[in-house]
Amino acid sequence: MPKKEALKKLREVLIRRRDALRRALAGDLSLLQEVRDTGPGDLLDAAVDTAQDEVNSQLVEAESRELTLIDEALERLKDGSYGTCDECGKNIPMARLQALPYATDCIQCRRKSEQGLSPSVSWNRVFEDAPIDSV
Template sequence: MPRKDALVRLHARLVAQRNALREKISDEMGLAFLDDDGINDIGETASQVERAELHTQLAALESRELEEIDFAITMIREGRYGTCQRCQKPIPVARLQALPSATTCVECQRRSEESGGAEGVEENWAGAMEYERRGMDEEPELLEFEEIES
């Protein structure tokens, strides 16, 4: 299948995904803000708040996905879709089908990850893990609490 045909099919798939996501986000936001009848006990209220938070978080995730899809659709319409932003070579269609928001080819993405981050953003997972470990080591012992109460 020629590249142009594959991109046309991918565009149609992205438009369908965008429409489905818009509907899903609308549903999630509607479920997040259900009216309270005012006769709930504490448990029911807590459950409603938890459900509302879940729906809000799902809507936020879906909104980020929607932004990526909108970006890809815009790039297709402008004729700039499917070209690596680093090396300017075509991104393989299989990669675009798996990750429609891809802006780099596999090789450039791999080099970026090996060098410690993407586009000026440095990721330091070892440092983050060490920071987390240090925070865990500083847990107060039960004896410290007993001394405070005395």
């Protein structure tokens, strides 16, 4: 498949996902408001509602982040920088873009950044050195 056609298909995928996320976010936010407007229940209902609100809030946050990434990818498609790694400037392989259409880095640069973010920590050592509070 020629690159131009592949980019067109990726653009369509991004737009469909963006529209789906927008609808989901609009529904999630209106549903949260609807739940709050139903009035108070007993203590157990309040606890369940609080837990559900937290889960919904985290989902909305993740969907919002993905929506932002999609909007940025669509902007890169417009300005011609789509498919180029932000880190090294090389082309991002089409297979990676098909798997993650809003990717901004190639696999090698992603691996390097992930290795830099998660240094190996010996948790046993951390707990061994922690002072024990006396009672």
